[in-house]
Amino acid sequence: MDYEKKFSQVAKTAKASIIRELLKVASDPEMISFGGGVPDPETFPREELGEIAAKIVKEEYKITLQYGPTEGDNELKKAYINLLKKHEGIEGVSPENMLVTVGSQEALQLIGLALLDEDSYCAVGKPVYLGAVSAFKQMFPKFLEIPLEDDGMNVDILEEKLNELVNKGEIDKFKFVYVVPTFQNPAGVSMPLEKRKKLINLAHKYDFLIIEDDPYGALRFEGEPIPSIYSLEPERTILLNTFSKILCPGLRIGIIIASTDLLRKFTIIKQGVDLCTPTLTQRLAARYLQAHDRIEQLKPTLELYKSKKDSMLNALEEEFGDMQGVSWTRPEGGLFIWLTFPEWVDTMEMFEEAKKNKVLYVPGEAFYVNEVEKNHMRLSFCLPSHEEIKEGIRRLRKVAESYVKMKSLSS
Template identity: 60%
Template sequence: MNFESKFSVTVNRIKSNIIRELLKTATAEGIISFGGGIPDPETFPIKKLSEISNEVIMNEYKIALQYGSTEGDPELRKQYIRLLEKYEDITCLDEENLMITTGSQQALFIIGTVFLDEDSYCAVSKPIYLGAGSAFNQRNPNYISIPLEKDGMNLDILEKELKKLDEEGKIDKFKFVYTVSNFHNPAGITLTLEKRKRLIELAEKYDFIIIEDDPYGALRFEGEKMPSIFKLNKGERVILLNTFSKVLSPGLRIGVIVGNKELIKKMVLAKQGMDLCSSTLTQRITARFMEKYDLFEEIQPTIKLYKEKKDKFMESLEKYLGDLEEVDWVRPEGGLFSWITLPEGFDTMEMFEIAKEKKIIYIPGETFYVDEPERNTMRVSFCLPSFEDLEEGSKRLRATIEEYAKKKGLPLKIK
């Protein structure tokens, strides 16, 4: 049978995940990878999780092995409210302000479904978190792509674009701004307090919603913790997304959406047709873990480890790339990523072949754009490689850049 004619327009629009394809081709012995954005499995609290899962299955099977509500486990929502109170000073939430999702990816997909039609507009950062792109793309909206600066989205450009939409009479089709507020994936950047406040002002002026995605906020190594946009706006027009993937385990597939009750209600309706409910077993395990242990106390060793790796990585990049003109990188205060920019004319996707030969892997930046990409950028993660590999990998990166420059006849200026 020829299936081509049977596929929907929507699915024919979906492109294969380039990161996945790239990583598949890069599996040679001895390779050092800055590619992954996944936590170190040695940081998972396996003994505690195993004990809790035993208790949950034996004593709470009537709930933990049964169908659950689409909104999510009430116990988990209760625990999460407690955590937001304690660590984010967000108060006055009740269970109806929260829903549980199958990982943050589903939260993004639900956001797309609930707000976007083909004639809708939304603003996203440039570069954008790939998962958000793939979730929103299924709705085929119009993107307004806003460049990231060292202190977050360029809000002057955002305001200009909003003004333009307003003048064109299309502002009612503008639904939301999507932002990763802390330690952005892929760019490692954090939105400053000043910009957070200004973003809220813009949202009020142009009447839009802010989607604040914060998977990395708990992984701050240094610098001052910032209030969430959600907190600053008292949750009025901000939807906060979070996940347990970076602070407990991705395999549980637990995400959280926090927002206005009316919005949560709509999102629950959307999720119902998507998967009825997330795993009641992993939800209850997470709830009991949070009840018994202080999630953020538990990850202090992880944060310490990541900070040391980040310091080592920054030091290595300085050592091997520091003398190059027009080469720069983000020095993150938390999270898993830095973002390297090479001189104009470099194409990191093309350069990837040389990198593979030199046994060093990064993610070419061009994968993180919903429109015209910048080709001289790359995402690099420091959380999985060993300290030695962070140094050796940086050295290989220098060699890769040099060989590519030579091959393409690009000037590589020394400071």
């Protein structure tokens, strides 16, 4: 049978994640990978989680093995509200403001379903976390791509583009700005308080929502915390959190925090998406958070990440400090450094050479919607050891040199 004829527009335009495809070679033991944004499994509290898992399956089976409410587990919500209060300074959140999702990815899909039509607009960073785009794209909206700077999205250019929509009479079709304001994926940069306030002012002026995706906020290892956009403007902000980076990704638990009117809509749509998030994994996270101060526990992990980040910055300075037109970001947290080459460099083209030299990164073009830039790469520092970081960046320098040579020979 010719299935092609039966496929929808979504199916015809869906593309496999470049990252997943590229990183399939990462299993080679000699490969040093700066690719995935995957936390170190040795940081997962496996003993405690194992004990709790047995207990809640045996004793709370009427909850953990049964269907649950679409809204999510109230025990988990209450535990998370405490965490938000204590560590993020976010007050006034009630369980009715929260929906538990299958990771943040489902949250992104629900947002797309609830807010976007084919004639809608939304704004995203350039570069942007591609998981968000692949969720939003299912509704075929138009994307405004707003350049990212060392202090986050360029809000002046955002305003220019919004004004263009005003002039075209289409501003009422503009739904939201999507940002990862703290330790952005892929660039690692953060938006300072003043810029957050500017963004909020724009949200009022042009009447839009802000999607604040915050998977890395708790992974700060230096510098001062910046208030979340949600805490400054709860009415217009939809805050997305995840347990993937602070506890472990396997549970697939994300949390949407937003006004009750939005939440009710997301909940009704989620009924048609998967009825409910698994009850077992939710209760497991709930009982764990009730017994442990996870943010306190994370401190040694953050120390480790910080030292690895420093190792990578040092190695970059050493290997690329003398190479003209090469620059990189200096994140205060999160998992990623964004390395920029001169504009004529194509890091996807360079990727073959990197594989040969047993070092992996994610080519920057994976993080653009339409207006692709090819001269960047994302480097993750959380998994490789200090020695591997040093050696990997050395290999990368070699790769860059070979690439430069190849390009000058062919031109």
